[in-house]
Amino acid sequence: xxxxxxxxxxxxxxxxxxYENGFVATSFADIAKSVGLxxxxxxxxxxxxxxxxxxxxxxxxxxxxxxxxxxQEAASxxxxxxxxxxxxxxxxxxxxxxxxxxxTLANELAKLDHVALRDSARVFALFRGWLGRQFIALGRExxxxxxxxxxxxxxxxxxxxxxxxxxETFIRREVEDMKDWVAAQIPSRKSR
Amino acid sequence: xxxxxxxxxxxxxxxxxxYENGFVATSFADIAKSVGLxxxxxxxxxxxxxxxxxxxxxxxxxxxxxxxxxxQEAASxxxxxxxxxxxxxxxxxxxxxxxxxxxTLANELAKLDHVALRDSARVFALFRGWLGRQFIALGRExxxxxxxxxxxxxxxxxxxxxxxxxxETFIRREVEDMKDWVAAQIPSRKSR
Numbered sequence: 565x566x567x568x569x570x571x572x573x574x575x576x577x578x579x580x581x582x583y584e585n586g587f588v589a590t591s592f593a594d595i596a597k598s599v600g601l602x603x604x605x606x607x608x609x610x611x612x613x614x615x616x617x618x619x620x621x622x623x624x625x626x627x628x629x630x631x632x633x634x635x636q637e638a639a640s641x642x643x644x645x646x647x648x649x650x651x652x653x654x655x656x657x658x659x660x661x662x663x664x665x666x667x668t669l670a671n672e673l674a675k676l677d678h679v680a681l682r683d684s685a686r687v688f689a690l691f692r693g694w695l696g697r698q699f700i701a702l703g704r705e706x707x708x709x710x711x712x713x714x715x716x717x718x719x720x721x722x723x724x725x726x727x728x729x730x731x732e733t734f735i736r737r738e739v740e741d742m743k744d745w746v747a748a749q750i751p752s753r754k755s756r
Numbered sequence: 757x758x759x760x761x762x763x764x765x766x767x768x769x770x771x772x773x774x775y776e777n778g779f780v781a782t783s784f785a786d787i788a789k790s791v792g793l794x795x796x797x798x799x800x801x802x803x804x805x806x807x808x809x810x811x812x813x814x815x816x817x818x819x820x821x822x823x824x825x826x827x828q829e830a831a832s833x834x835x836x837x838x839x840x841x842x843x844x845x846x847x848x849x850x851x852x853x854x855x856x857x858x859x860t861l862a863n864e865l866a867k868l869d870h871v872a873l874r875d876s877a878r879v880f881a882l883f884r885g886w887l888g889r890q891f892i893a894l895g896r897e898x899x900x901x902x903x904x905x906x907x908x909x910x911x912x913x914x915x916x917x918x919x920x921x922x923x924e925t926f927i928r929r930e931v932e933d934m935k936d937w938v939a940a941q942i943p944s945r946k947s948r
Contacts, residue, residue, distance in 0.1 A: 586867045588780040663863045670920035671855045671863060675778045685920045713917065713926060714933070721913025725905065728862035728877045734905060741906070 571609045573599050575619045582620055583658075583665040587672045592616075614680065621683045624665070628687055632694045641701035642750060645715065648695065649742050652722055652735055660730045664723035666691075691716055703751045711749060718742050763801045765791050767811045774812055775850075775857040779864045784808075806872065813875045816857070820879055824886045833893040837907065837938050840887065844914055844931050852922045856915035858883075883908055895943045903941060910934050 565573075577598045581590040592613050596606040610616050638644045652659065662668065666687045673681040695712035704711055722738045725731075757765075769790045773782040784805050788798040802808045830836045844851065854860065858879045865873040887904035896903055914930045917923075 584867065586780055586864060588778055589868065661869070662867050667916045667920070668863045668867065671860045671916060672778060674852075674919040674922075675776065675854050675860065676781065677853070681920070688917070688920050710929065714930070717910065717913035717917050717930060719913070720916040721909035721911070724859045724863060724912040724916060725880070725909050727866040728859070728873070728880050737902065738906070738909060 567609070570599075570601070570605070571619075574601070574606070574609055575616065575623050578616045579620045579623055582617070582669060584662050587617065587669060588676070614678075617680050618683070621680060621687070624687050625690065628690045632690065635694075641698040642746065645695060645698050645746050646743055648691070648715065649719070649739055649746070652719060652726075652739050656726070656732055656735050659723050659726050659735070660732065661727070663727040664720060667720045667723055688716060699749070702749070704749060715742070715746070718745075759801070762791075762793070762797070763811075766793070766798070766801055767808065767815050770808045771812045771815055774809070774861060776854050779809065779861060780868070806870075809872050810875070813872060813879070816879050817882065820882045824882065827886075833890040834938065834942060837887065837890050838935055840883070840907070841911070841931055841934050841938070844911060844918075844927055848918070848924055848927050851915050851927070852918050852924065855919040856912060859912045859915055880908060891941070894941070896941060907934070907938070910937075 574595060578590070578595045581594055581598060585594075590613075592606075595613075595616065596603060599606075610619070635644050635647050638647055666684070670681065670684050670688070672678075673684050692709070692712045695715050696708040699708035699711045718738070719742075722735055722742075726735050766787060770782070770787045773786055773790060777786075782805075784798075784802075787805075787808060788795060791798075802811070827836050827839050830839055858876070862873065862876050862880070864870075865876050884901070884904045887907050888900040891900035891903045910930070911934075914927055914934075918927050
């Protein structure tokens with residue numbers, strides 16, 4: 565296996581462990597073990613857990629950007645926003661177990677007052693910018709960013725309570741409620 | 757100092773450390789150190805971190821119940837709900853640093869698949885029941901629990917994004933928006 569491929573495997577394993585068990589709860593040794601590498605081989609790629617964290621955040625940024633690019637295919641801005649909201653349904657089993665990967669990492673890093681908090685918030689910022697552009701396309705230029713943050717806020721609230729109560733009915737109800745809210749934000753067309 | 761007083765000091769120190777640094781990030785030794793106890797004296801009170809966690813959750817349940825009881829003094833159910841929402845403003849500095857104590861602990865315990873997750877969710881359940889009773893008093897018998905969960909959900913979403921972006925303007929705007937939403941839920945009085 566090439567060095568690049570090994571590095572990729574480490575970062576993907578760390579991404580999964582940080583999400584499923586938490587950043588603090590995941591040790592350097594846990595990650596090495598999950599990819600079946602010797603300590604020596606592992607250290608060749610990463611010297612500290614913080615270095616791995618940086619690579620995990622970069623991976624999440626790239627994956628998020630790719631997902632947003634793919635969503636641009638959707639027919640309309642409103643449909644794209646609904647696609648974002650539907651992540652809560654698509655990933656509901658994982659969310660009920662581990663919360664939202666972005667929100668829970670940010671919370672952990674905030675508590676640690678970790679320098680990477682800013683970088684982790686860039687994943688939120690990608691969603692925020694993208695959602696804002698959809699609201700602009702829907703004719704809400706003046707408050708697009710506020711609306712984008714409102715959608716992110718609700719998604720985070722749903723994910724946290726979903727993990728606390730492990731209640732799928734709650735997720736589905738709030739997802740519908742959020743879609744109704746989005747529909748109500750679209751200015752009615754005066755002409756046509 | 758009496759044994760009961762020492763125990764109380766340990767639990768309060770753990771409550772603060774679990775909130776500020778996280779449950780996983782806080783070691784048994786950190787707690788002993790913060791109350792200035794020898795290991796022997798400390799072990800007399802608690803044998804494991806999970807035992808301390810149980811006591812911290814009990815303390816949070818008692819504190820939450822006392823707060824809810826105090827809020828019953830407020831003039832009207834709508835005012836009581838606004839009082840709940842205003843926690844986000846009152847505690848904004850702490851929330852921007854460490855998130856919400858209830859939500860972040862639940863997220864940590866969910867990831868650990870910890871048996872205490874259920875107990876930690878009881879703090880949410882206290883708020884949920886209390887908020888539900890306020891919505892019933894406002895004439896929303898049929899969907900009081902859904903409305904209560906919606907308020908909790910928004911509070912959690914605001915707390916998570918507040919910790920990620922550390923943006924007070926965002927908190928204040930969403931708090932106003934949530935209060936407007938609550939006002940819109942109150943059925944207009946047809947008669948008197």
